[in-house]
Amino acid sequence: MTVQVLFFASLREAANTRELHLSLDSPVSARALANQLENEHVGLELRGALCAINEHYVHPDTLLSEGDTVAFFPPVSGG
Amino acid sequence: MFSKEQLDRYSRHIILKGVGAVGQQKLLDAKVLVIGAGGLGSPLLMYLAAAGVGTLGIVDFDRVDLSNLQRQTLHSSARIGMLKTDSAKDGLLAINPDVRLELYPTQLSSENARITIRGYDLVIDGSDNFPTRYLVNDACGLEHKPLLYGAISQFEGQLSLFHAAHNDEQAPCYRCLFPKPPKPGTIPSCSEAGVFGALPGVIGSMMAVEAIKYILELGESLAGVMLHYDALYQEMRRIQMRRNPTCELCGTNPTLTELIDYEFFCS
Numbered sequence: 201m202t203v204q205v206l207f208f209a210s211l212r213e214a215a216n217t218r219e220l221h222l223s224l225d226s227p228v229s230a231r232a233l234a235n236q237l238e239n240e241h242v243g244l245e246l247r248g249a250l251c252a253i254n255e256h257y258v259h260p261d262t263l264l265s266e267g268d269t270v271a272f273f274p275p276v277s278g279g
Numbered sequence: 280m281f282s283k284e285q286l287d288r289y290s291r292h293i294i295l296k297g298v299g300a301v302g303q304q305k306l307l308d309a310k311v312l313v314i315g316a317g318g319l320g321s322p323l324l325m326y327l328a329a330a331g332v333g334t335l336g337i338v339d340f341d342r343v344d345l346s347n348l349q350r351q352t353l354h355s356s357a358r359i360g361m362l363k364t365d366s367a368k369d370g371l372l373a374i375n376p377d378v379r380l381e382l383y384p385t386q387l388s389s390e391n392a393r394i395t396i397r398g399y400d401l402v403i404d405g406s407d408n409f410p411t412r413y414l415v416n417d418a419c420g421l422e423h424k425p426l427l428y429g430a431i432s433q434f435e436g437q438l439s440l441f442h443a444a445h446n447d448e449q450a451p452c453y454r455c456l457f458p459k460p461p462k463p464g465t466i467p468s469c470s471e472a473g474v475f476g477a478l479p480g481v482i483g484s485m486m487a488v489e490a491i492k493y494i495l496e497l498g499e500s501l502a503g504v505m506l507h508y509d510a511l512y513q514e515m516r517r518i519q520m521r522r523n524p525t526c527e528l529c530g531t532n533p534t535l536t537e538l539i540d541y542e543f544f545c546s
Contacts, residue, residue: 208507209435210467245465250456250505250518257456257505257520271516273507275457275466276432278474279319279407 201226201266205237208273214244230270231260249274285377289331302495303331307377309494312336312399314387314415316363318479319405319429319486321353326487328371328378332494335371336381336399339363350476387411389538392418401493403427403486408468409460410541416441416453417538420528425493427501428453429486432467434475434510436482439520440489440501442529448522450502455523455530460541478510 205220212218215237224233230253234246250273251258264270281289281300285307292298292306309332313320316339327335343354343366358366364382371378383395392414396402402424404415412430419426425443430436441452485506492498505518527535 208509209432210472248457248459248461248465252518255516255518257518271518273437273505273518275409275461276430276435276437277407277409277412277466278431278468279315279317279405279429279479 201264203233203264203267204269205233206269206271208271209276210274211244211246211249211272215241224264226266227263229260230258230262230264233264233270234260234272246272285331288375288377292330297497298495302497305494306331306491307333309401310334310336310399311401311403311490311494312338312396313403313405314338314411315405315407316351316353316367317341317347317405317407318350318431318474319483320367321351322480322483323403323405323429323487323490324367324371325353325374326484327490328375330487330491331375331377332491333377334379334381334399336383336395337364337367338383338385338387338395339367340384340386346470350474350479352480387414387418389414389540392538393422396422396424399424401425401427401490403429403490405429405483405486409466412453413460413541414538417528417535420452420454421536421538426452427486427489427493429482431474431478431482433472434478435508436478436510437505437507438482438486438489438501439505440493443493443500443502445500445502449529451520451522452526452529454528454535455526456505456520458523458525458527463542475510481508481510 207215230251238244252271253268289303292303341363343358353370354366362384364384419442426441429438443450507516524531
């Protein structure tokens, strides 16, 4: 299946992109995808980031479906 | 009863359907606490004061620095070195002398946070560090206060309304989304990573919109939604959230029943 991955804020720098299109073997959870992305991008740390699938906040164990958009938002503190 | 000056000053709200004289009186009666008189606090406080929010509390222990003025539009070159609370007072009373200001030039801590927020109807977090954000979130949860949250970094910002009633239940809180503060050094602060000057103008103004809507019970609030704004691509996303049943503060079995001071590793 194919999924779109979006990175925000400091994660963009670490991933060196704002958007990826990936082909994955299903079933795969959001957490497994995050682990795969961390392995492929040195310095990318997705632990503690908010994960949303199709603009809905999800538990990391949620399984992905064909065509999903998975977004990772790091916490930010500036004001 | 409005004075003649108030009728004039607030006339554009008083004639606006949805606000009116009743709404304007609600604003005049409202008590709002703003944590941080910096980038987000500047537009936020200016619009709340201009709208006639009757009592504005301001918490900030910092002083105005030259490097603040690229984005903190409530302050000015002539007020460098002043306490931000005093500089904010000068700026806000110049906009609207009708507003009552309560200034707290102190550091929020586990000792004073709950008592400081207790007298307010709405708490707004425009602080600039994680320890304060967790402290304010926890204090609002324990005191059952709605918390309007906004945060920025570089070219992106986010806002939401935490703890507030939402579809007959409580909205999620900051800890539902981000259970633990990040490890020191993992997330860059504004002073380390920079921040786009007009960005807090956008997010702080949207926070003012949400605060006034909340007081007036207008439209739909951001309870249960995190609004994310990306200035570089002019994109907005609404992330639908839900309460985390394992949240230490507002989950099914809360374990966080008193405030914790996190080390100030970032500012």
